[in-house]
Amino acid sequence: MTGVLSREEIRRRVDALGPWFHNLDLRGVSTAPSHFLGDYPRVKWRRFAGVIPDNLQDKTVLDIGCNAGFYAMEMKRRGADRVLGLDTDDEYLAQARFAADVSGLKIEFRKMSAYDVGQLGEKFDLVIFMGVLYHLRHPLLALDLIHEHVARDLLLFQSMLRGSNQVDTVECDYDFWTTSQFDSPGYPKMHFIEHKYADDPTNWWAPNRACVEAMLRSAGFAVAAHPEEEVYLCRKVARSGAAAIPAIPRGAAR
Structure with missing residues (x-):
């Protein structure tokens, strides 16, 4: 139905569905032209798009925390057979459905938490987990559940990083009295944010590079x-x- 909308009608719908975090180009209409990160996430996508196969024909993709669907749509444009986007925010999902419809892309979107991916009952060739880890109260559990239930082969991962970019070589074990490694900038560390960061109460964690890789x-x-x-x-x-992965009740806090 949205395929016949005029540019002005698209603009009205974009404004009604706003504010947008993803700056999308919907037939000449920008959804977030004044984004504080610039043309985001396209400006970031250009820096790593080359590591994703140009042809995703016969491949399935799961985009966890899809927001307005930028990455889901890019995967569909590369020919992915099936793309499923998940988010817990109704407003983001409404934006994603509208954007995909306007763009003529067949993508399924569902309201679902990263903790509930086991309910999907299927594995995907590529799982996208971009900009989600630090918004979760239980980030390592989410990675464990992705590995256990939905990842078949590839994981495209991104996290906000803070602290040192140094990565130390860490021993497999230390005795109880050896503590100096914890003070090294390159030891895996994740800073806990009790209240807000960047005015966002869901920014719970700020890992360094060593922590994310570990x-x-x-x-x-x-x-x-x-x-x-x-x-x-x-x-x-x-x-x-690895220990067995515990089940997380439906509706667990992000």
Whole structure:
């Protein structure tokens, strides 16, 4: 139905569905032209788009925390057979459905938390987990659940990073009295945000680079490419000695 909308009608719908975090180009209408990060997320996408296969024909994609659907739509444009976007925010999902419709892209969107992905009952060739980790109260659990239930091969991951970019070589074990490693800038660290960061109460964590890479390894994802400071393309591998993943009740806090 939206395929016949005029540019002015699209503009009215965009304004009604706003504010937008993704700046999308909907047949000449920008959804967030004054974004504080610039032409986001396209400006970021250009820096790592090359690590994703140009042809995703016969592949399935799951976009967890899809927001207004920018990455889901880019995967569909690359020919992905099935693309499913998940988010917990009704307003983002409404934006995503409208944007995909205007763009003529067949994408399914559902309201679902990262903790509930086991309910999907299927695995995907590519799982996108961009800009979600630090919004979760239980971030490592979310990675474990992705590995356990929905990742078949590739994980495209991004997180806000704060602190040192240094990555130390960490020993497999330290005795109880050895503590100096914890003071090193390159030791894996995740800062807890009790109240707000950037005026956002869902910014719970601010990991450093060493922490993100350690968490990915711990959850069973091997880094295949690191094309952009915050972005990793990973392959699913077997976890060594991992504990069983507990179930999370439906509707658990982000």
